[in-house]
Amino acid sequence: MTDALAVYYYPGTWDWQRDLRQSLVQKAAYRSLADAGALRELGRCSSFLTCYDAWAVTVDDFAPVKIGQDVSALVRDPDEPERGLTTPDGSGVVYACRVDLLAVDARDEYWVVRHELRSEHWRPMTELLLDEEALAACWAWQQDYIGMEMAGTIHNEIRVDDTRSLPADDTATDAAESVAQHSASGGGRSIPQHVRISALAARPDDRDRIEQRTAGPIRRTRIRRSRAEIAAAGRAIAVEAIEMTRSPAVYPSPGEHCVECEFTKPCQAMFEGADPEALLASGFRRHSAGERNRPRLGQATWGFGRGAAPPNW
């Protein structure tokens, strides 16, 4: 679903006819399932994606700017905000995250969009408001692209197990205020981007902090984030980074999640006071550099407008 959604929101095809775009989305789902050896799920996934399109068109009121963007932000020293935080060996501390989708609306407001696959329940509103990962992504983007301001976060929850309410794919009658990629407010432009004066003036003063729309198994929650809220996320990361780099004690935290953990055997060996090295050597291997750098849609190389090429180029 995540790979298919990356294709669905790919900026370069956003203005294409829906049928054409949808054929690429279906192909992406096929490729992804084939890679995972899960083609038996293709029928279900395919019909869900058809319905997703029918529902999304009623709530998508933005244009995509970037998908799957890796963002790296230099963490600032909370005591001296003008300086970057460093580890005891002098390396800079960098917060890295991946943003599923950066979108811009008709009023030139930028949003960090997160795709969240759910089963059975929507996330409680308190949890969405306190979503530190989404907030940190806003902060990191602003650090990486100086001058850009994030308006907030959009939580795109998708109930993948909710097959009971799958309608036919012609239910999209109430289309949202769509934003074309080629329009002045669309995503087809370089970033960072100035906000148009006319769009700034058109923003209403009494905007709600939270807007929520539900369409079938999709729930879209848009939360405005204040400047102070986003800055606080950066400070929280810095405080945690200081603790991680200066007191690097890491303890195991057993719990229900251990049932699905791949490291259960060596972990149990350590709990029993045995050396886990033999188990690690026989049952595990290190990722090769090639695996780590496997190309994917939306992957950024480097910006021609932002300095030099990568070191090994």
Ligand code: SF4
């Ligand atoms: S089994 Fe896995 S998840 Fe559980 S404590 Fe050990 S390493 Fe952590």
